[in-house]
Amino acid sequence: xxxxxxxxxxxxxxxxxxxxxxxxxxxxxxxxxxxxxxxxxxxxxxxxxxxxxxxxxxxxxxxxxxxxxxxxxxxxxxxxxxxxxxxxxxxxxxxxxxxxxxxxxxxxxxxxxxxx
Amino acid sequence: xxxxxxxxxxxxxxxxxxxxxxxxxxxxxxxxxxxxxxxxxxxxxxxxxxxxxxxxxxxxxxxxxxxxxxxxxxxxxxxxxxxxxxxxxxxxxxxxxxxxxxxxxxxxxxxxxx
Numbered sequence: 001x002x003x004x005x006x007x008x009x010x011x012x013x014x015x016x017x018x019x020x021x022x023x024x025x026x027x028x029x030x031x032x033x034x035x036x037x038x039x040x041x042x043x044x045x046x047x048x049x050x051x052x053x054x055x056x057x058x059x060x061x062x063x064x065x066x067x068x069x070x071x072x073x074x075x076x077x078x079x080x081x082x083x084x085x086x087x088x089x090x091x092x093x094x095x096x097x098x099x100x101x102x103x104x105x106x107x108x109x110x111x112x113x114x115x116x
Numbered sequence: 117x118x119x120x121x122x123x124x125x126x127x128x129x130x131x132x133x134x135x136x137x138x139x140x141x142x143x144x145x146x147x148x149x150x151x152x153x154x155x156x157x158x159x160x161x162x163x164x165x166x167x168x169x170x171x172x173x174x175x176x177x178x179x180x181x182x183x184x185x186x187x188x189x190x191x192x193x194x195x196x197x198x199x200x201x202x203x204x205x206x207x208x209x210x211x212x213x214x215x216x217x218x219x220x221x222x223x224x225x226x227x228x229x230x
Contacts, residue, residue: 043221103172
Protein backbone atom coordinates (compact mmCIF):
# COMPACT_ATOMS: atom_id res chain seq x y z
CA UNK A 1 0.00 0.00 0.00
CA UNK A 2 1.18 3.48 -0.75
CA UNK A 3 1.85 6.00 2.00
CA UNK A 4 3.48 9.36 2.53
CA UNK A 5 4.98 10.89 5.67
CA UNK A 6 5.72 14.47 6.61
CA UNK A 7 7.74 14.11 9.80
CA UNK A 8 7.50 17.75 10.90
CA UNK A 9 4.23 19.31 11.98
CA UNK A 10 5.77 22.76 11.91
CA UNK A 11 8.85 24.39 10.38
CA UNK A 12 10.00 27.84 11.47
CA UNK A 13 12.40 29.86 9.32
CA UNK A 14 13.60 33.46 9.29
CA UNK A 15 12.81 35.49 6.18
CA UNK A 16 15.64 35.33 3.66
CA UNK A 17 16.92 31.98 4.92
CA UNK A 18 16.60 28.76 2.94
CA UNK A 19 13.74 26.45 3.84
CA UNK A 20 13.17 22.71 3.59
CA UNK A 21 9.93 20.83 4.16
CA UNK A 22 10.48 17.09 4.37
CA UNK A 23 8.51 14.28 2.73
CA UNK A 24 9.14 10.55 2.46
CA UNK A 25 6.98 8.06 0.61
CA UNK A 26 6.35 4.36 0.17
CA UNK A 27 4.97 2.75 -2.98
CA UNK A 28 5.23 -0.68 -4.51
CA UNK A 29 6.06 0.66 -7.95
CA UNK A 30 7.20 4.02 -9.26
CA UNK A 31 5.68 7.17 -7.83
CA UNK A 32 4.08 10.29 -9.08
CA UNK A 33 4.89 12.90 -6.40
CA UNK A 34 3.21 16.25 -5.79
CA UNK A 35 3.48 19.25 -3.48
CA UNK A 36 0.52 21.45 -2.65
CA UNK A 37 0.12 24.60 -0.54
CA UNK A 38 -2.95 25.69 1.39
CA UNK A 39 -3.67 29.21 2.60
CA UNK A 40 -6.32 29.89 5.26
CA UNK A 41 -9.88 29.22 4.16
CA UNK A 42 -8.74 28.11 0.71
CA UNK A 43 -8.35 24.83 -1.10
CA UNK A 44 -5.02 23.25 -1.95
CA UNK A 45 -2.96 24.82 -4.71
CA UNK A 46 -0.60 22.75 -6.85
CA UNK A 47 3.08 23.73 -6.54
CA UNK A 48 5.05 21.11 -8.44
CA UNK A 49 5.24 17.47 -9.43
CA UNK A 50 7.75 14.73 -10.17
CA UNK A 51 6.81 12.24 -12.86
CA UNK A 52 10.08 11.15 -14.43
CA UNK A 53 13.34 12.64 -15.62
CA UNK A 54 15.43 15.19 -13.72
CA UNK A 55 15.47 14.62 -10.00
CA UNK A 56 15.30 18.37 -9.32
CA UNK A 57 11.89 19.75 -10.12
CA UNK A 58 11.11 23.47 -10.22
CA UNK A 59 7.64 24.79 -9.46
CA UNK A 60 5.62 27.87 -8.63
CA UNK A 61 6.69 30.78 -6.39
CA UNK A 62 10.39 29.81 -6.51
CA UNK A 63 9.90 26.42 -4.89
CA UNK A 64 11.74 23.31 -5.99
CA UNK A 65 11.88 19.71 -4.84
CA UNK A 66 14.45 16.96 -5.12
CA UNK A 67 13.42 13.39 -5.84
CA UNK A 68 15.72 10.87 -4.15
CA UNK A 69 14.82 7.31 -5.06
CA UNK A 70 17.29 5.61 -2.72
CA UNK A 71 15.99 7.56 0.27
CA UNK A 72 12.38 7.56 -1.01
CA UNK A 73 12.21 11.28 -0.31
CA UNK A 74 10.81 14.32 -2.07
CA UNK A 75 11.76 17.33 0.06
CA UNK A 76 10.45 20.78 -0.81
CA UNK A 77 12.99 23.59 -0.84
CA UNK A 78 13.33 27.30 -1.45
CA UNK A 79 16.62 29.24 -1.38
CA UNK A 80 15.21 32.37 0.28
CA UNK A 81 11.99 32.30 2.31
CA UNK A 82 9.36 35.05 2.20
CA UNK A 83 6.84 35.88 4.91
CA UNK A 84 4.14 35.22 2.30
CA UNK A 85 5.33 31.58 2.09
CA UNK A 86 3.75 30.98 5.51
CA UNK A 87 1.07 28.35 4.89
CA UNK A 88 0.25 24.65 5.21
CA UNK A 89 2.14 22.37 2.83
CA UNK A 90 1.09 18.90 1.72
CA UNK A 91 3.11 16.21 0.00
CA UNK A 92 1.18 13.61 -2.03
CA UNK A 93 1.96 10.38 -3.86
CA UNK A 94 0.31 8.17 -6.44
CA UNK A 95 1.62 4.70 -7.36
CA UNK A 96 1.55 4.64 -11.14
CA UNK A 97 1.74 0.86 -11.42
CA UNK A 98 -1.00 0.00 -8.97
CA UNK A 99 -4.28 0.39 -10.88
CA UNK A 100 -6.24 -0.19 -7.69
CA UNK A 101 -4.47 2.74 -6.09
CA UNK A 102 -5.36 5.41 -8.55
CA UNK A 103 -6.20 7.80 -5.76
CA UNK A 104 -3.63 10.24 -4.48
CA UNK A 105 -2.47 9.83 -0.87
CA UNK A 106 -1.71 13.02 1.05
CA UNK A 107 0.66 13.53 3.94
CA UNK A 108 -0.47 15.03 7.21
CA UNK A 109 0.76 18.49 6.29
CA UNK A 110 3.53 20.75 7.56
CA UNK A 111 2.83 24.25 8.75
CA UNK A 112 5.54 26.61 7.52
CA UNK A 113 6.00 29.82 9.48
CA UNK A 114 8.34 32.50 8.18
CA UNK A 115 9.25 35.20 10.68
CA UNK A 116 10.22 38.70 9.45
CA UNK B 117 -10.58 28.65 -17.61
CA UNK B 118 -12.81 28.53 -14.56
CA UNK B 119 -11.52 26.60 -11.57
CA UNK B 120 -13.25 24.04 -9.44
CA UNK B 121 -16.42 25.51 -7.95
CA UNK B 122 -17.89 24.27 -4.71
CA UNK B 123 -21.22 25.38 -3.31
CA UNK B 124 -22.17 26.45 -0.79
CA UNK B 125 -19.02 27.88 0.84
CA UNK B 126 -20.45 27.75 4.34
CA UNK B 127 -23.21 25.66 5.84
CA UNK B 128 -24.62 25.30 9.34
CA UNK B 129 -26.70 22.27 10.22
CA UNK B 130 -27.90 20.53 13.35
CA UNK B 131 -27.37 16.94 14.42
CA UNK B 132 -29.57 14.44 12.64
CA UNK B 133 -30.08 16.55 9.53
CA UNK B 134 -28.70 15.70 6.13
CA UNK B 135 -26.70 17.85 3.74
CA UNK B 136 -25.78 17.88 0.05
CA UNK B 137 -22.63 19.57 -1.21
CA UNK B 138 -21.97 20.36 -4.85
CA UNK B 139 -18.82 20.43 -6.97
CA UNK B 140 -18.35 21.59 -10.55
CA UNK B 141 -15.00 20.45 -11.96
CA UNK B 142 -12.77 22.26 -14.39
CA UNK B 143 -14.10 21.96 -17.92
CA UNK B 144 -12.73 18.79 -19.52
CA UNK B 145 -11.91 17.13 -16.20
CA UNK B 146 -13.78 13.88 -15.74
CA UNK B 147 -12.46 12.69 -12.40
CA UNK B 148 -13.73 14.18 -9.16
CA UNK B 149 -12.48 13.33 -5.68
CA UNK B 150 -13.79 14.42 -2.30
CA UNK B 151 -11.81 14.97 0.89
CA UNK B 152 -12.64 15.81 4.49
CA UNK B 153 -10.23 18.11 6.26
CA UNK B 154 -10.22 18.53 10.04
CA UNK B 155 -7.55 19.90 12.39
CA UNK B 156 -7.20 16.57 14.15
CA UNK B 157 -7.35 14.09 11.26
CA UNK B 158 -5.84 16.15 8.46
CA UNK B 159 -6.90 15.50 4.89
CA UNK B 160 -8.87 12.28 4.51
CA UNK B 161 -10.00 10.78 1.23
CA UNK B 162 -13.75 10.18 0.92
CA UNK B 163 -14.30 8.90 -2.62
CA UNK B 164 -13.41 9.35 -6.27
CA UNK B 165 -15.74 9.36 -9.26
CA UNK B 166 -15.01 8.95 -12.93
CA UNK B 167 -17.57 8.63 -15.72
CA UNK B 168 -20.40 8.55 -13.18
CA UNK B 169 -18.85 5.54 -11.42
CA UNK B 170 -17.27 5.42 -7.99
CA UNK B 171 -13.71 4.18 -8.45
CA UNK B 172 -12.32 4.43 -4.95
CA UNK B 173 -13.74 4.86 -1.50
CA UNK B 174 -12.11 5.86 1.77
CA UNK B 175 -12.89 4.58 5.25
CA UNK B 176 -16.02 6.52 6.02
CA UNK B 177 -19.39 5.21 7.18
CA UNK B 178 -22.28 4.67 4.79
CA UNK B 179 -23.78 7.99 5.87
CA UNK B 180 -21.36 9.54 3.42
CA UNK B 181 -22.31 9.04 -0.21
CA UNK B 182 -21.74 10.70 -3.51
CA UNK B 183 -22.59 10.66 -7.15
CA UNK B 184 -21.41 12.08 -10.41
CA UNK B 185 -23.52 13.31 -13.27
CA UNK B 186 -22.98 12.97 -17.01
CA UNK B 187 -21.52 16.49 -17.16
CA UNK B 188 -18.91 15.43 -14.53
CA UNK B 189 -20.45 17.59 -11.81
CA UNK B 190 -20.53 15.80 -8.50
CA UNK B 191 -22.48 15.90 -5.28
CA UNK B 192 -21.79 14.39 -1.92
CA UNK B 193 -24.41 13.72 0.69
CA UNK B 194 -24.08 13.21 4.41
CA UNK B 195 -27.09 11.87 6.27
CA UNK B 196 -27.85 11.83 9.99
CA UNK B 197 -25.24 14.47 10.70
CA UNK B 198 -23.05 14.14 13.78
CA UNK B 199 -20.99 16.77 15.59
CA UNK B 200 -17.83 15.08 14.33
CA UNK B 201 -18.83 15.77 10.73
CA UNK B 202 -17.91 19.42 11.20
CA UNK B 203 -15.10 19.94 8.72
CA UNK B 204 -13.93 21.55 5.52
CA UNK B 205 -15.02 19.38 2.59
CA UNK B 206 -12.81 19.73 -0.44
CA UNK B 207 -13.49 18.66 -3.97
CA UNK B 208 -10.71 18.12 -6.50
CA UNK B 209 -10.86 17.44 -10.20
CA UNK B 210 -8.37 15.96 -12.61
CA UNK B 211 -8.27 14.84 -16.20
CA UNK B 212 -8.77 11.22 -15.27
CA UNK B 213 -7.91 8.54 -12.71
CA UNK B 214 -4.30 7.45 -12.56
CA UNK B 215 -3.25 10.53 -14.46
CA UNK B 216 0.15 12.13 -13.94
CA UNK B 217 -1.60 15.48 -13.89
CA UNK B 218 -2.24 17.14 -10.52
CA UNK B 219 -5.61 17.50 -8.92
CA UNK B 220 -7.15 20.95 -8.86
CA UNK B 221 -9.01 21.87 -5.70
CA UNK B 222 -11.97 24.05 -4.98
CA UNK B 223 -12.02 26.32 -1.94
CA UNK B 224 -14.23 23.91 -0.07
CA UNK B 225 -17.47 23.91 1.85
CA UNK B 226 -17.11 24.55 5.54
CA UNK B 227 -19.75 22.52 7.33
CA UNK B 228 -20.56 23.28 10.95
CA UNK B 229 -22.80 20.99 12.96
CA UNK B 230 -24.54 22.46 16.01
